[in-house]
Amino acid sequence: MQEKVLYAMSALFDTPDAIIQAAESVQKAGYKKFDVNTPYPVHGMDNAMKLKPSTLGYFAFIIGIFGAIMAVAGMGYLTGVDYPNVMGGKPFFALPAFIPITFEVTVLSASVATVVIMIAFFFKLPNNSHPVHNTEYMKNVSDDKFGVLVEAKDAMFDAAKVEDLFRSLGASRIIPIYYDLEDIRTVGNIFRPKFVLFLAIVVFVSAGLTYGVLNRLLFIPPFTWMVYQPRVNAQQKSNMFADGSGMRNPVDGTVARGWMPYRYSGKPDEAGLNLVNPLIPNTHTLDLGKKNFDVYCSPCHGYLAKGDSRLRGQFPNPPTLHSDKVRNWTDGRIYAVITDGQNSMPSYSRLVSPSDRWAVILYIRELQRALNAKQEDLK
């Protein structure tokens, strides 16, 4: 049988005054690895044990500041850069509205970090295999006694001397504390089956939960089925109506919003006399005109309106728009051609809106002037 290994000599005292005195004496005797265990914090013990002031506050402060910065930066990025969205007419970076969350994040991060740092790094807890557990000593200091212990690892440790010191201080009991042999054997061995199993369970459960929550519970399949709805789509057949067509024509006399009747249909000369271009040439209207010209007019008339069709004879080539005749036409006359069509040119009134037609005319005028520039234009 293996011999017991001494962890520490300990002594129990009955009053808070006695333990303060004991702590002072043990400290003065030069022991470094000693500890005082009391059922509650005894005032003045830090001083008696000569403990340095706790540095926990600095950690709380630093992590709190860090949390605050992260919160402001995070919110600023998410609402200002990643997905800017106007909310209630407030700026993207709405600092007053960020302050509540910043405060909460600061408090949360600082409090959690303080506790975690204290337990894990300051206390090195949880530790249920410490030698003092399950001893008479522990049972007493947990209840109503005040204990002091000097560890055997201390450089000056000598069991007999420590015992004498305790006795001279008036200890009511002196108890040697031994290591638990089981614990000594397993200390530092993290590959114990129980522990590995525990870790595995933690990993599986947390991974499973994360997956389940994010990809099952909170995930909504994209709305790809939106097109499949019990309704009649455009161009579909429907037996509901006598003509079998799903689409319905508007009631006779229906007028679209903003629609104005064209009064000069078939009367191009009258249109030429009466219609005036409501637009003035500027970059915006000319751009609009060019866009529409290039889309609707240029296939036949050519990009420069020279009548050079890109349709390779599928349609008869239209005349050039740079002829004197067209150049001397009023804007209204050209408008009538676009609206009604002429010869083999069809009406464009359905494709090009009235204002776009006027813009096209402005563009045509621009082309006419550019290709027939006078001397003074070149200056």
Next chain:
Amino acid sequence: MSQQENNIVYTQKNLPSKLLTIGVVILIVGLVLAGASYLIDPVRASFNSLISMMFGLSVGLGILFIIGLEHLTGAVWSVPFRRVAEYLGGILYIVPILAIPVFLNMHGVFSWSDPAVIAKDHVLQGKVPYLNTGFFYIRFALAFIVLWFFFTMFKRNSIKMDSNPSESYVKSSKILSAVMMPFFAIFTTIMAVDWLMSVVPRWFSTIFGVYYFAGSFLAGLGALTLVVIMLNKRGYLAKGLGGDNYYSLGAFMFAITNFWSYIAFSQYMLIWYANLPEETFWFIPRLHTSWVWMTAGLPLIKFIIPYIFILSQPSKKDPKRLTIAAIMIMFGHYYDLFWLVMPAYHKEGFFFSWNELAFPILLIGATITYFAIVTKNKNLIPVNDPKLPQGINFHL
């Protein structure tokens, strides 16, 4: 008068006679400057006088509240400082004088007092039952009478205890403090509404009374801390004071700094967020003219700097840092009041000159003079207060 069970080491000493001289000199300088500034521009001087009055009232209210709180909660840490508070709180007797320039220029300062303005303003017409000159004077008189009454009673009880250590005084002060609290709340609010909010008569904010109270508590604490530390350092108070007594002062300053910021932020944020024209117009000159720099400085001076300055535990005990913090807090409160009031006088932008210094100098001079006179041949601690020994040996 030696107490039997305790070891209070206190000898009554007079403050140096120099103090009175200094006070009188500052007072005269202040008077001259104030007079000159009044002659140059009476309305501007009245505005400055109003700010100084509200600042002095803040200090008085804050100190009155601290005294009341001590009696009410039975706190012991502040007992050794109470007598200083009771003399310093006498500033309440002085400040109504500063209202005189305002009374002489009512139309200039309070536009609601001008019938011509009222006649044109439909909203102000509705407020006439409250905002009219007669009722205004009555409220002003009532507020000071009530505050003086409670303050004088506290002081009387406390001074009587010096010669007659009877617990009946403690009891009566305790009851008095409980009775005072509702009156204190009402009259603090009335003063804040009348003298600060109604400078811009159309504006309103329900939190305003609390806002002024928070600032007053701060100013009172700042003044008390400053005076107590200066006196204690030179040994005019009992031996052994400091440490945890100072810590409590510091902790209170820290807490109330936070409280003020909380109130100020709430008021600003709610108005900013809801964005109602009847409320936001008050902030417009403060945010869209050169006042904006003063607005930006407010959280810095009244919150961030004092906050960092007295955040750590040792700094709450260090007399030097506490002194600086107290001065900073008092300056911050003056700054706050200036910011509250002055944009009403000059919407176009920030301005500052010697005119603005005249009335603060006057107030400081008057306070020092008053303090030097009333403390002559008097105890500076409540020598026979039954809680005094506990207060001096106070440990957290």
Next chain:
Amino acid sequence: MSVDVLHEPSVIEGRPTFHEINEHITKPTEVRPDRKYMIALAITSSLLALGATCMIITHWYGIGMWGNNNPVGWAFDIVNFVFWIGIGHAGTLISAILFLFRQKWRTGIARFAEGMTIFAVMTAGIFPLMHVGRPWLDGWLFPYPNQNKLWVNFTSPLLWDVFAVSTYFTVSAIFWYMGLVPDFASMRDRATVKFKKVIYSIFSLGWRHSNRHWQHYEMMYLILAGFATPLVLSVHTIVSFDFAVSILPGWHTTIFPPYFVAGAVFSGFAMVQNVLIFVRKIFNFEHIITLDTLEKMNKIMLATGMMVGYAYGMEFFIAWYSGSPMEMFVFVNRAFGNYAWAYWIMVSCNVIFPQFFWSRKIRRTIPLMFIIGVFVNVGMWFERFVIIVSSLSRDFLPSSWAYYTPTFYDIGILLGSFGLFFTLVLLFIKTLPVVSIAEVKAVIHGSQPTHKGGNH
């Protein structure tokens, strides 16, 4: 009236030894529950069952089961949320703020009050989660990189609530647990059954009562108290922002933040007082939860009640002073309109009844203070009801004005919330030490060394 000015009333009556404290506090957890306990548990769990049934039905059919209508879109759900959050505040106030003020009388009730905080926040949290209508998607309340690449709206006070309440819950739970650690260690060393010992060992983290630990522990406690204090103010402040950032008359008023906090503390203390009166009787804690402690709580109720009264008055005054016709209408409507009955219940319970606490006799008579405490809770519940429902039912659009009446499910869920809260409280009493053993030991007479000599 006798006031002993030199000694604040002892926190613990009599002079129990440390061992007796251990015995006494852990006793409820070590003996079998008696008949009284079982009856109480039966009542509360029946209420809980009723509430759970109503909630399940609500989830199944949707929140159309409630009486909410247009324009009263927020009703019992939000009223209950604000009410329960408010109840929680007293706990943190007792455990953190009174700790910072070094009020020793808090020791007897701190643990209990902290526990109540956690249960109240849990109860409160259920309501907004239900209120959103599809509770299984509540995860969307948190910002996470989701499938739609959308973020939550950080400028919305409703989101601030999510952060505030979850932070509040977490920090309160940590605070509570850290207070329990030394007591778990004491219970571990008392435990005789192996099973209990293992449980307590796990939860005590292997605490050794070492003074090298106590030093940091006390620091941590101070830091957490320092954080919890502004946190508790912020939580109800943010709850008040839910209303005050809007432009609805009766909701938008700048005094809401401090007013809500005072109201929360007010109702919280009333609730703690009510529950403590039972606990000290049933478990014989009369000398730890003393009459002095209850009296102090009553004084705080008196003070906070007057703060709430101040806010009522100020709201009315400024509503008139503002000159805004909408504001004026809403407040006249509150007092004399369709919900006048609720308003006058609120005023009488919150402002008038607490005035009886001016009398020392009433402050120290248990049945009377209990009744006033109940009134305060009723009054504070109605305060939220008045603010939310009466303002909404008379909004800007007279054509949509409507009267709100709760349905059976609304009331069932309200009762169920009380059931949940009290069930949790009862279970807590039976399983954990309701009074902090270490803290009580530290404040009883003779527990601290006499600082002889030594001028600090």
